[in-house]
Amino acid sequence: MTSDAPRGVDAPPELVQLLTPEGERVEHPDYDIELTDEEVRSLYRDLVLVRRIDLEAVALQRQGELGIWASLLGQEAAQIGSGRALTDADMAFPTYREHGVAWCRDVDPVRLLGLFRGVNHGGWDPAEHNFHLYTIVIGSQTLHAVGYAMGMQRDGGEAATIVYFGDGATSQGDVNESFIWASVFNAPVVFFCQNNQWAISEPLEKQTRIPLYKRASGFGFPGVRVDGNDVFACLAVTRKALQNAREGQGPTLIEAFTYRMGAHTTSDDPTRYRVADELEAWKLKDPIERLKAYLFKNQIADQEYFDKIDAEADALGKDVRRRCLELPDPEPEALFKHVYAAPHALLDEERDQYLTYLAGFER
Amino acid sequence: MTTLTLAKALNEGLRRSMEDDPKVLVMGEDVGRLGGVFRVTDGLHKDFGEDRVIDTPLAESGIIGTAIGLALRGYRPVCEIQFDGFVFPAADQIITQLAKMPLRSLGALKLPVVVRIPCGGGIGAVEHHSESPEAYFTHTAGLRVVACSNPADGYSMIQEAIRSDDPIIFFEPKRRYWDKAEVDLAAPGLPLDRARITRPGADLTLLAYGPMVKTCLEAAAAAEEDGRDIEVVDLRSLNPLDMGVVAESVTRTGRCVVVHEAPVFTGFGAELAARITEQCFYHLESPVLRVGGFSTPYPPSRLEEYYLPDLDRVLDAVDRAFTY
Numbered sequence: 001m002t003s004d005a006p007r008g009v010d011a012p013p014e015l016v017q018l019l020t021p022e023g024e025r026v027e028h029p030d031y032d033i034e035l036t037d038e039e040v041r042s043l044y045r046d047l048v049l050v051r052r053i054d055l056e057a058v059a060l061q062r063q064g065e066l067g068i069w070a071s072l073l074g075q076e077a078a079q080i081g082s083g084r085a086l087t088d089a090d091m092a093f094p095t096y097r098e099h100g101v102a103w104c105r106d107v108d109p110v111r112l113l114g115l116f117r118g119v120n121h122g123g124w125d126p127a128e129h130n131f132h133l134y135t136i137v138i139g140s141q142t143l144h145a146v147g148y149a150m151g152m153q154r155d156g157g158e159a160a161t162i163v164y165f166g167d168g169a170t171s172q173g174d175v176n177e178s179f180i181w182a183s184v185f186n187a188p189v190v191f192f193c194q195n196n197q198w199a200i201s202e203p204l205e206k207q208t209r210i211p212l213y214k215r216a217s218g219f220g221f222p223g224v225r226v227d228g229n230d231v232f233a234c235l236a237v238t239r240k241a242l243q244n245a246r247e248g249q250g251p252t253l254i255e256a257f258t259y260r261m262g263a264h265t266t267s268d269d270p271t272r273y274r275v276a277d278e279l280e281a282w283k284l285k286d287p288i289e290r291l292k293a294y295l296f297k298n299q300i301a302d303q304e305y306f307d308k309i310d311a312e313a314d315a316l317g318k319d320v321r322r323r324c325l326e327l328p329d330p331e332p333e334a335l336f337k338h339v340y341a342a343p344h345a346l347l348d349e350e351r352d353q354y355l356t357y358l359a360g361f362e363r
Numbered sequence: 364m365t366t367l368t369l370a371k372a373l374n375e376g377l378r379r380s381m382e383d384d385p386k387v388l389v390m391g392e393d394v395g396r397l398g399g400v401f402r403v404t405d406g407l408h409k410d411f412g413e414d415r416v417i418d419t420p421l422a423e424s425g426i427i428g429t430a431i432g433l434a435l436r437g438y439r440p441v442c443e444i445q446f447d448g449f450v451f452p453a454a455d456q457i458i459t460q461l462a463k464m465p466l467r468s469l470g471a472l473k474l475p476v477v478v479r480i481p482c483g484g485g486i487g488a489v490e491h492h493s494e495s496p497e498a499y500f501t502h503t504a505g506l507r508v509v510a511c512s513n514p515a516d517g518y519s520m521i522q523e524a525i526r527s528d529d530p531i532i533f534f535e536p537k538r539r540y541w542d543k544a545e546v547d548l549a550a551p552g553l554p555l556d557r558a559r560i561t562r563p564g565a566d567l568t569l570l571a572y573g574p575m576v577k578t579c580l581e582a583a584a585a586a587e588e589d590g591r592d593i594e595v596v597d598l599r600s601l602n603p604l605d606m607g608v609v610a611e612s613v614t615r616t617g618r619c620v621v622v623h624e625a626p627v628f629t630g631f632g633a634e635l636a637a638r639i640t641e642q643c644f645y646h647l648e649s650p651v652l653r654v655g656g657f658s659t660p661y662p663p664s665r666l667e668e669y670y671l672p673d674l675d676r677v678l679d680a681v682d683r684a685f686t687y
Binding site for chain 2: 121122123128133140154173179182339344346
């Protein structure tokens with residue numbers, strides 16, 4: 001089954017695309033989008049800035065300042081397109097790679113770095129941003145999202161939940177259970193699968209024999225495959241799916257067909273399992289380059305604008321680096337905090353004994 | 364005072380909680396129209412509707428995972444796992460998510476989810492319907508683990524568990540579901556994390572919880588005929604453990620036997636024995652002895668009377684404690 005041929009390079013015919021890799025705007029019978037020039041420039045800025053944050057995080061890991069980092073390189077359009085489709089009232093459940101969605105939800109990038117640096121396991125208030133904590137166990141968050149959507153359903157009002165996961169996660173029981181739950185309860189949830197072709201070293205064909213978006217029909221709701229490197233298409237398709245969910249039409253599975261241009265994490269070495277040609281072919285589909293070409297060709301932005309965004313990105317990278325290095329290590333007492341909401345006698349006793357023990361070294 | 368079975372007392376407690384707080388939901392397999400396979404949720408679907416009493420698909424991980432999501436949205440789900448041996452598909456959601464999310468959020472998130480699990484054997488059931496998985500959960504930081512043993516506690520403990528902002532694994536001794544007792548529906552219950560001296564005594568302490576409390580009370584009554592004054596402590600809460608009551612009792616009696624249905628090896632009794640040894644060493648007249656299941660999977664029902672601790676095995680351990 002497994003071959004070493006480049007994967008996902010020839011875009012399948014059923015892909016929703018509004019912007020070609022060459023930066024040409026194309027029509028689609030079911031999806032369209034109207035954006036002002038300012039909105040298009042803003043999307044470009046998002047893409048560039050999150051790539052820059054990601055680049056800085058990889059560098060910080062290489063310099064020993066982060067324990068690990070899961071790069072989003074290549075998946076910026078999928079994340080910014082879907083993330084910008086959300087309203088404030090919508091709720092997002094990420095994996096551990098959704099740095100672009102976090103950006104759209106105004107989560108300070110340094111909070112994300114804190115997790116990978118090891119100062120905490122999360123550390124932002126999900127309710128403040130309507131952006132849940134990163135979930136590391138693959139696929140677990142899909143059930144949380146469906147439960148949350150069922151809560152929205154009971155509360156009434158105009159809101160939907162979106163949940164992110166990858167191609168590997170589609171093999172998890174929890175993801176399949178979440179499809180069933182969402183379907184039978186008609187939950188207002190959008191399943192946003194970033195098919196980046198690789199689950200660490202395992203190619204897509206280790207997870208599925210059919211295109212992932214087609215799984216939805218077996219569960220009784222629509223599935224759609226979108227060009228995950230096309231920020232316009234990702235925005236249009238996600239907007240529509242969210243609106244359907246808010247209007248009581250139930251869940252949608254979106255398969256964003258994209259590519260993990262970097263390693264799975266900084267601990268990974270993709271040269272051991274995939275061919276270099278594949279990356280080179282996908283570089284031609286780069287989500288930022290195609291939008292830049294579109295902006296340039298249509299005279300929506302000029303070189304001065306691009307230079308300005310690059311300068312902003314560099315400043316952001318420096319700022320993120322500085323504040324990451326300034327993150328204080330937690331005090332030992334933090335071990336015992338927030339394990340329970342209410343006091344827990346045995347834990348309090350352990351804490352007191354341990355702090356007394358530690359204090360013995362200070363004399 | 365009203366006479367209720369344990370199942371009905373739990374049902375009344377659930378009903379009271381649902382009346383008091385519109386955010387309380389009941390969810391699980393067959394909890395709706397059927398009222399649960401043990402009828403603990405009987406009538407709730409009719410009175411509170413399907414939005415609050417949710418018959419779920421048959422997938423335990425899904426039950427707990429979606430309950431977490433509902434809790435994140437501000438609801439207080441009470442999940443029923445139909446039988447003890449079916450909790451394992453949900454173990455991942457319970458251990459990696461439910462127990463750890465409050466810490467992950469640095470306290471920003473609270474997860475008031477109750478996981479009700481009918482537990483223990485003695486009902487002549489097929490495999491996976493008679494187990495005592497409490498130690499898996501007491502070993503998981505972030506969870507509170509409690510076990511009720513009688514109708515009055517069932518009524519008050521379920522309500523207090525639902526009010527708790529922490530996730531709670533709530534064990535119900537299924538073979539005691541049909542036992543009746545007087546319940547004062549107006550009386551405030553003992554706090555959830557407190558143990559109770561159910562029968563005072565001076566010579567030896569029997570420590571038990573859930574289904575074995577009744578067995579220990581019967582053993583204590585039988586021992587009285589031999590002139591032994593046995594104290595029975597119902598732990599009620601396993602995590603946190605009320606060591607104050609335990610240590611006071613064993614310090615006073617000097618002897619202790621722990622009784623549970625779960626296998627003795629690395630069972631909850633091991634934790635009790637270790638803590639009692641640490642805290643009551645100079646007061647002990649004998650080592651802490653344990654009576655429980657063997658190091659075998661739960662047996663076919665025709666063998667369970669040999670597997671489950673009964674009055675005679677408890678008394679045998681009591682006798683041994685007095686040989687030191």
